[in-house]
Every structure is written in structure tokens, then in C-alpha cells.
Amino acid sequence: MNKYTGRIMITLIAVCILILWNILDYYLGSQSVPLILRSLFCLLVLSVVWKLGTYFDRSKLLIHQLSESQLRYKNLLGETKMVLENIQEVVFQTDGEGNFIYLNPAWTDVTGYERSESLYSSFYHYITFEDKKRVKSKLVEYTAAKRPEGKLETSYRKKSGGEFYAHVQFKMYYDNEGYLIGTVGTIQDITDRKLEEREWREMNEHLALKSQKLSIAGQLAAGIAHEVRNPLTSISGFLQLIKKEFPGKDTYFDIIFGEIKRIELVLSEMLVLAKPQAIHFREKNMISILDQVAVLIESNAILHNIQIEKSLPSTEIIVECDENQLKQVFINLIKNAIEALPDGGNIHMSCRLKGEYVIIAIEDDGMGIPKEKISKLGEPFFSTKEKGTGLGLTVCLRIIKDHYGHINVNSSLNKGTTFEVVLPVVNRHTILEPV
Numbered sequence: 065m066n067k068y069t070g071r072i073m074i075t076l077i078a079v080c081i082l083i084l085w086n087i088l089d090y091y092l093g094s095q096s097v098p099l100i101l102r103s104l105f106c107l108l109v110l111s112v113v114w115k116l117g118t119y120f121d122r123s124k125l126l127i128h129q130l131s132e133s134q135l136r137y138k139n140l141l142g143e144t145k146m147v148l149e150n151i152q153e154v155v156f157q158t159d160g161e162g163n164f165i166y167l168n169p170a171w172t173d174v175t176g177y178e179r180s181e182s183l184y185s186s187f188y189h190y191i192t193f194e195d196k197k198r199v200k201s202k203l204v205e206y207t208a209a210k211r212p213e214g215k216l217e218t219s220y221r222k223k224s225g226g227e228f229y230a231h232v233q234f235k236m237y238y239d240n241e242g243y244l245i246g247t248v249g250t251i252q253d254i255t256d257r258k259l260e261e262r263e264w265r266e267m268n269e270h271l272a273l274k275s276q277k278l279s280i281a282g283q284l285a286a287g288i289a290h291e292v293r294n295p296l297t298s299i300s301g302f303l304q305l306i307k308k309e310f311p312g313k314d315t316y317f318d319i320i321f322g323e324i325k326r327i328e329l330v331l332s333e334m335l336v337l338a339k340p341q342a343i344h345f346r347e348k349n350m351i352s353i354l355d356q357v358a359v360l361i362e363s364n365a366i367l368h369n370i371q372i373e374k375s376l377p378s379t380e381i382i383v384e385c386d387e388n389q390l391k392q393v394f395i396n397l398i399k400n401a402i403e404a405l406p407d408g409g410n411i412h413m414s415c416r417l418k419g420e421y422v423i424i425a426i427e428d429d430g431m432g433i434p435k436e437k438i439s440k441l442g443e444p445f446f447s448t449k450e451k452g453t454g455l456g457l458t459v460c461l462r463i464i465k466d467h468y469g470h471i472n473v474n475s476s477l478n479k480g481t482t483f484e485v486v487l488p489v490v491n492r493h494t495i496l497e498p499v
Contacts, residue, residue: 152170153170153250153251153252154168154171154174154175155168155170155248155249155250156168156171156247156248156249156250157247157248158187158247159245160243160244160245160246161186162187162188162203163184163185163186164184164185164186164187165183165184165246167182174220174228174251175190175220175222175223175228176223176224177223188200190221191220191221192218192219192220192221192227194219195218195219198218199216202214202216207236207244210238210242212236213233213234213236214234215231215233216231217230217231217232217254218230218232220251228253229253229255229257230252230253230254231252232251233249233252234249235248235249292327292331296324296328296331299324300321303317303321303324343386343466343467344386345385345386346384346385346386346387347382347384347490348382348383348384348385348390349380349382350380350382350383350415350422350487351377351379351380351415352380353385353387353390354374354376354413354415354424355374355376356391357391357394358372358374358413360391360395361398361399364402365411368402368405368408369409370402370408370411371409372398372410372413373410373412374413374414375412375413375415376413376414376415377416377417381415381417381422382489382490383422383467383487383490384488384490385467385487386467389463389466389467390463392460393463393464394424394426394485396456396459397426397485398411398413398426399456400457400483401426401427401428401430401481401483404431405428405429405430409428409429409430410428410429411426411427412425412426412427412428413426414427417489420488420489421469421486421487422486422488422489423484423486424484424487425482425483425484425485426482426483426485427480427482428480428481428482429479429480430481431477431480432475432476432477432479432480432481433475433477433481435475464485467487468487468488469487469488470486471484471485471486472486
């Protein structure tokens with residue numbers, strides 16, 4: 065748009081009128097006004113006309129700008145309305161008394177209440193009875209301090225009868241005398257987050273209780289082991305002397321010495337539980353560790369008519385670990401699998417990568433473990449075996465935890481049991497077998 069249009073048009077009209085006036089004055093023969101005055105008059109008229117044209121152009125430009133501003137405002141208003149209509153969070157506005165004067169459609173989605181039935185009603189009506197007193201106290205505190213904004217967490221009632229946890233953020237507006245005239249804010253449903261926090265809290269409490277139980281069990285185990293080991297040594301020595309005096313009772317003495325040996329084994333496990341060994345981390349190849357374990361345990365498996373099968377990748381998988389302690393874990397797990405197969409069978413040992421972790425699985429095809437007993441595995445002195453102590457698996461769990469890993473147990477009755485040892489890897493190589 066040409067900003068000089070009005071000035072040019074009005075000036076041209078004025079020039080035409082002046083020329084016509086001069087022509088008429090000339091032909092009529094009056095010529096009473098001197099030429100110099102006539103010229104000055106024409107210049108003055110043109111100046112005034114040009115100035116009036118300037119005002120005309122400015123007003124026209126302002127009208128055009130106002131029209132564009134109105135259009136932009138209309139578009140912005142439409143976009144804002146569209147955002148408010150589609151946003152997942154509840155957007156609200158209240159008056160100074162706390163009554164809703166605006167609610168977006170998310171209010172209906174979250175609470176079940178229609179906007180029409182909630183407008184002009186107090187927001188306190190939708191807060192659960194347990195939280196009303198606390199919320200009122202908080203808002204009174206904000207208002208007394210003339211806080212411009214605030215936030216709180218509370219629980220809201222649903223129309224269906226349930227409730228949900230919400231995080232509320234709002235701005236508070238005051239008049240010149242400091243009285244609250246209204247608020248604008250959002251309500252975010254945080255029920256999922258609250259439930260997760262509750263689960264984590266319960267889990268941490270459970271872990272703390274379990275850790276405390278293990279600590280007490282360790283202290284008790286150390287005391288018992290030291291107190292029993294000394295007299296047990298004396299008993300074993302005297303039995304050796306007595307055995308020589310009763311040469312025909314070897315069978316009875318063998319049973320006694322077998323049970324003494326079993327007691328010593330239990331005491332050794334109790335001492336390991338009570339006094340954890342120092343860990344010396346080194347980068348080791350997990351495949352090499354598993355191969356060595358298989359060689360160590362293979363002869364024992366053959367004696368029990370058990371076949372150990374391996375499915376190991378051909379490339380290295382490096383973990384940072386104490387090699388001897390990991391060998392102790394895998395030997396213990398495979399021995400447990402062997403004892404679960406009194407009539408022989410198969411044990412499958414596999415290794416695979418998943419993300420930044422390596423998973424070593426020890427799987428047998430034995431009788432399996434009942435579901436109600438799986439959750440108790442690893443507790444001191446709980447065992448699924450008739451003569452087991454449960455301390456071996458407790459030590460395994462502690463070692464793997466010290467290696468920043470964990471053990472998963474899956475079992476089906478009459479189908480078998482799988483122990484999965486999950487450990488973080490140092491670096492990852494591509495393996496031939498699919499993960």
C-alpha cells in the first residue's frame with residue numbers, strides 16, 4: 065500500500081481547482097489580485113492540502129494496521145482455544161472465592177464431571193475429605209503472604225466414585241487493596257507416578273528389612289560357627305580313637321563321620337555368609353569362565369548320569385569381576401541342578417547378550433519348584449532339598465549383588481527350573497547366535 069496515495073490525490077484535485085479558478089479569473093477579465101499574491105495563495109492552499117492528505121494517509125494506515133492486529137488477535141485466540149481444548153492437563157480459572165469460572169475439556173476426561181455442572185462451584189467440592197483441611201491451610205498461607213503463585217499435591221474425587229492424585233500449579237491475582245480476585249492454573253494427573261513411588265518405597269523397605277535379616281543371620285552364623293567348630297573338632301578326634309577299639313562297627317562310625325563332615329560344611333557356609341570375601345575386580349572373558357566351570361563339574365555330572373549341554377557364543381564377552389567368586393556361583397547353581405535330577409537328566413548352560421548385560425542361564429529338566437517357594441529362595445536356612453541349608457544360594461545372591469547384577473528364577477512343576485545370572489558387560493562384541 066502506497067503511504068502517499070491520499071496526499072497525491074488530494075493535491076492533484078487542489079491543483080486542478082486552482083488552475084480552473086485562474087483560467088476563469090483570466091477569461092472573466094477581473095485580474096484584481098496581483099500575480100505574486102495569487103501565486104502565494106496557491107502555494108498556501110497546496111501546503112494545507114498536502115498536510116490534510118498526510119493526516120488522511122496516516123489514518124488510513126492506522127486503520128489498516130488495526131485491521132491486521134484484529135486478524136492476528138482472532139487467529140491467536142483461535143489457536144489458544146484449540147490448545148486449551150486439546151491439552152491433556154486440566155486448565156482452570158477461579159474467582160476470588162475459589163469458584164470455577166473456566167474449565168477446559170480435559171476436566172471431564174480426568175474427573176468424569178461435565179464442565180457445565182462444575183462451573184461456578186467451589187474447587188473444594190472436588191478435593192477428597194482427607195486433603196481439604198491441608199489444602200485450605202496452604203492456600204490461606206499463600207494468600208496471607210500475597211504469594212503470586214503456588215503449587216501443591218492433593219487428591220481429587222471422580223464422579224465414578226474413585227479418586228486420583230494431582231499436581232496443581234496456579235497463579236494468584238490481587239486487586240490494588242491486596243484482596244484475592246482469582247487464580248489461573250493447571251491440574252496434572254500424577255496417579256501413576258504416585259503409585260510407582262509407593263511401590264519403590266515398599267520395595268526399599270522390603271530390601272532394608274531383608275538386609276537387616278541377613279546381617280543378623282550373618283552375626284548369628286558367625287557366633288554359632290565359632291562356638292560349634294571347636295567342640296566338634298574334639299568330638300571328631302575322640303571318635304577316631306574310639307573307632308580303633310570297635311573294629312566291627314565301621315558302618316556306624318562312617319555314618320557319624322559323614323554327619324560331622326556335613327556339619328563342618330554347614331559351618332563353612334555360615335562363615336562365608338558372616339564374613340564376605342574381598343572382591344578383586346578384573347576384566348575377564350565370561351565364555352572362558354563358563355568353559356572352565358563345565359570342565360570342573362563334568363565328572364560329577366557323569367557320576368549322576370547327567371549330561372551338561374552348552375550353548376555359548378564363539379566371541380568374547382568381557383565382564384569386570386572376581387573370577388573365583390563367579391566360578392563359585394556357577395558351580396553352586398549347577399550342583400543344585402544336579403541334586404534336582406536324582407534319576408539323571410540334562411542340564412543346559414547358555415550365554416547371551418541383552419543390551420548392556422550378559423545373561424547366563426542354568427536350566428535343568430527336573431521336578432521344578434512350587435511357586436510359593438520361589439519367593440523364599442535365598443533366605444538363610446530355607447531350602448527345597450531335604451538336607452539343604454539354603455546358605456549356598458544366599459552366598460550366590462550376595463556375590464552377584466556385589467557384581468552389580470541379579471539372579472532370576474523361573475520354574476515349572478515337572479518341567480524344570482532355570483536360574484538366570486544377569487551381569488553388566490564391559491564392552492560388547494557381535495555374537496553369532498541371535499539374542
